[in-house]
Amino acid sequence: MAKITLDNLAHSYLPNPKSEADFALKELNHDWADGEAYALLGASGCGKSTLLNIISGLLHPSQGRILFDGKDVTQSSTADRNIAQVFQFPVVYDTMTVHDNLAFPLRNRGEPASYVAERVQKIAQMIGMEDVLNKRARGLTADAKQKISLGRGMVREDVNALLFDEPLTVIDPHMKWELRTQLKSLHHEFGHTMIYVTHDQTEALTFADKVVVMHDGRVVQIGTPQELFERPEHTFVGYFIGSPGMNLIPASVAGTQATVHGAQVALGQRYGALSGDVKLGVRPEFVTLTDGDGLPVKVRRVEDVGRHKIIRADLFGNEINIVAAEGTEISPDMTRVAFDTAQVNVYVDDWRQQGEAA
Amino acid sequence: MNKTVNQKAWFLVLPVLLLVAFSAVIPLMTVVNYSVQDTFGQNQFFWAGLEWFEEMLHSDRMWDALGRQLMFSGIILAIEIPLGIFVALNMPKSGFWSSFCLVLMSLPLLIPWNVVGTIWQIFGRVDIGLLGYTLDKLGISYNYTQDTFAAWATVVVMDVWHWTSLVALLAFAGLKSIPDAYYQAAKIDQASRWKVFRFIELPKMAGVLMIAILLRFMDSFMIYTEPFVVTGGGPGNATTLLSIDLVKMALGQFDLGPAAAFSLMYFLVILLISWVFYTVMTTLDAKEG
Numbered sequence: 282m283a284k285i286t287l288d289n290l291a292h293s294y295l296p297n298p299k300s301e302a303d304f305a306l307k308e309l310n311h312d313w314a315d316g317e318a319y320a321l322l323g324a325s326g327c328g329k330s331t332l333l334n335i336i337s338g339l340l341h342p343s344q345g346r347i348l349f350d351g352k353d354v355t356q357s358s359t360a361d362r363n364i365a366q367v368f369q370f371p372v373v374y375d376t377m378t379v380h381d382n383l384a385f386p387l388r389n390r391g392e393p394a395s396y397v398a399e400r401v402q403k404i405a406q407m408i409g410m411e412d413v414l415n416k417r418a419r420g421l422t423a424d425a426k427q428k429i430s431l432g433r434g435m436v437r438e439d440v441n442a443l444l445f446d447e448p449l450t451v452i453d454p455h456m457k458w459e460l461r462t463q464l465k466s467l468h469h470e471f472g473h474t475m476i477y478v479t480h481d482q483t484e485a486l487t488f489a490d491k492v493v494v495m496h497d498g499r500v501v502q503i504g505t506p507q508e509l510f511e512r513p514e515h516t517f518v519g520y521f522i523g524s525p526g527m528n529l530i531p532a533s534v535a536g537t538q539a540t541v542h543g544a545q546v547a548l549g550q551r552y553g554a555l556s557g558d559v560k561l562g563v564r565p566e567f568v569t570l571t572d573g574d575g576l577p578v579k580v581r582r583v584e585d586v587g588r589h590k591i592i593r594a595d596l597f598g599n600e601i602n603i604v605a606a607e608g609t610e611i612s613p614d615m616t617r618v619a620f621d622t623a624q625v626n627v628y629v630d631d632w633r634q635q636g637e638a639a
Numbered sequence: 640m641n642k643t644v645n646q647k648a649w650f651l652v653l654p655v656l657l658l659v660a661f662s663a664v665i666p667l668m669t670v671v672n673y674s675v676q677d678t679f680g681q682n683q684f685f686w687a688g689l690e691w692f693e694e695m696l697h698s699d700r701m702w703d704a705l706g707r708q709l710m711f712s713g714i715i716l717a718i719e720i721p722l723g724i725f726v727a728l729n730m731p732k733s734g735f736w737s738s739f740c741l742v743l744m745s746l747p748l749l750i751p752w753n754v755v756g757t758i759w760q761i762f763g764r765v766d767i768g769l770l771g772y773t774l775d776k777l778g779i780s781y782n783y784t785q786d787t788f789a790a791w792a793t794v795v796v797m798d799v800w801h802w803t804s805l806v807a808l809l810a811f812a813g814l815k816s817i818p819d820a821y822y823q824a825a826k827i828d829q830a831s832r833w834k835v836f837r838f839i840e841l842p843k844m845a846g847v848l849m850i851a852i853l854l855r856f857m858d859s860f861m862i863y864t865e866p867f868v869v870t871g872g873g874p875g876n877a878t879t880l881l882s883i884d885l886v887k888m889a890l891g892q893f894d895l896g897p898a899a900a901f902s903l904m905y906f907l908v909i910l911l912i913s914w915v916f917y918t919v920m921t922t923l924d925a926k927e928g
Contacts, residue, residue: 365827389831
């Protein structure tokens with residue numbers, strides 16, 4: 282178990298990167314606190330796996346350093362770093378039995394046989410494969426194989442960190458939930474530093490203490506699920522987290538007032554002069570459809586998704602989504618929307634602006 | 640829907656049937672015909688039944704040739720398979736040098752058999768051959784026309800030179816099909832180089848290696864041209880392998896009956912061993928699956 286520090290880290294798959302666009306992972310400084318569970322969230326191809334492979338030593342970064350508890354391991358091999366990593370697609374040793382597969386990482390470290398037997402038994406129980414321990418791994422289904430991969434990742438107790446690279450992609454939904462719970466309890470029990478890569482926000486938000494959101498090779502926000510929800514630092518976070526994502530409305534801002542197509546919107550904070558592409562960001566949960574005051578909208582469609590209703594409407598030619606509670610009656614004279622003033626964020630060129638208290 | 644029954648379509652197969660009969664079935668049957676008859680010249684043949692088969696089964700000459708043949712195939716397999724794997728493991732995996740190696744290794748496979756034989760025949764000569772001359776000057780007694788060991792060494796090294804590339808190319812294809820994730824997982828699991836080979840590379844190569852073994856076995860079991868050009872089966876009978884012996888018997892001594900019986904048994908042995916290989920391969924596959 283260790284604190285992992287990324288110092289000035291960046292990576293490009295090209296031998297001579299010229300511009301910033303050549304970097305798959307842009308310059309990054311970050312501490313992964315010892316014993317914390319992180320989720321690394323982002324769209325496919327945003328550099329998540331690259332970051333993970335650099336931490337585990339499978340990939341050598343173009344620049345910067347990696348430190349484990351303050352010790353520089355940038356040049357160390359994967360084995361020296363003693364890290365467990367589970368990949369997106371199952372990797373099993375075909376010719377070995379399930380038991381030998383699980384025992385493999387322990388045997389490679391020369392652990393005594395009695396300890397190996399005990400650990401394998403315990404892990405087999407966790408992943409629910411005690412009854413197939415003596416079967417060859419080759420004939421098993423993809424999700425059984427992935428469970429073996431997960432088991433191999435968890436079998437060592439002394440690892441510095443546990444890295445998961447979208448490990449539940451091939452697992453069926455019921456088992457997904459169960460394994461995620463197992464991972465969480467494992468985390469509580471041993472307190473490993475865990476980094477869990479995913480592009481599924483539910484998975485990220487339920488698994489982690491802290492969520493790291495990546496976009497286009499850059500970490501755009503690190504925070505608790507609640508922070509990500511209420512104060513997205515970047516429009517990508519607003520759009521990527523939440524279902525549906527945050528509404529973005531082009532506006533101009535002066536003081537505590539925003540102007541949207543000539544209509545006034547009150548803001549919770551006071552802002553100075555803003556230049557660039559200014560937008561208001563409001564989560565659908567903080568927008569109310571009303572027959573009172575507000576901005577004029579045209580309701581296009583109402584979707585009842587069970588726990589709540591999603592109203593798709595048109596605001597000055599832009600789509601706006603509204604989440605209304607389950608029992609809400611929607612009548613034809615509700616043609617205006619009101620925002621929860623405290624929950625309106627202001628973005629300039631996609632980054633959130635911090636105003637002064639109004 | 641009713642299918643139209645029209646057996647006339649069978650006539651379309653007739654040209655192929657005729658061609659196969661002309662090129663394969665009839666010549667084979669001629670051999671069968673010779674194997675059950677005897678002749679005292681003047682194109683007069685007498686029924687001999689299975690006499691030739693019995694005679695060949697009790698002939699030391701044939702058993703000796705079979706023994707030499709098995710030894711030859713055994714030795715070249717024992718060298719070419721591990722060596723081919725070793726070469727494949729050490730080849731560059733991609734880029735210019737990978738293609739370069741592939742082309743370089745394909746070259747020996749493109750050389751006709753008797754040319755390979757001629758190359759080595761001259762290469763090994765003590766008077767004008769580079770290899771023979773060098774060994775001689777180094778004080779090593781080497782004369783493949785008189786020394787049994789030298790003759791065997793030459794024939795074996797020649798075959799290794801000619802065919803290891805095939806094994807290496809097949810093994811390389813097997814290695815290339817292994818996804819990177821396997822090597823990454825092995826690194827994470829802290830597996831040694833040997834374990835990576837034993838548990839990842841070898842299992843993934845098993846299929847192509849079986850094919851390589853089968854191909855090399857069949858081909859080496861039928862080898863004729865190269866040893867014939869280099870040693871002519873000598874010194875004495877030391878490198879007289881099955882097919883060389885067969886040609887000596889059939890065309891040298893014109894013993895058509897025994898030679899026909901011999902060649903039929905030769906054919907059956909190859910068929911039998913290939914069948915055993917195939918069965919072992921498929922059952923192994925099924926067991927693992």
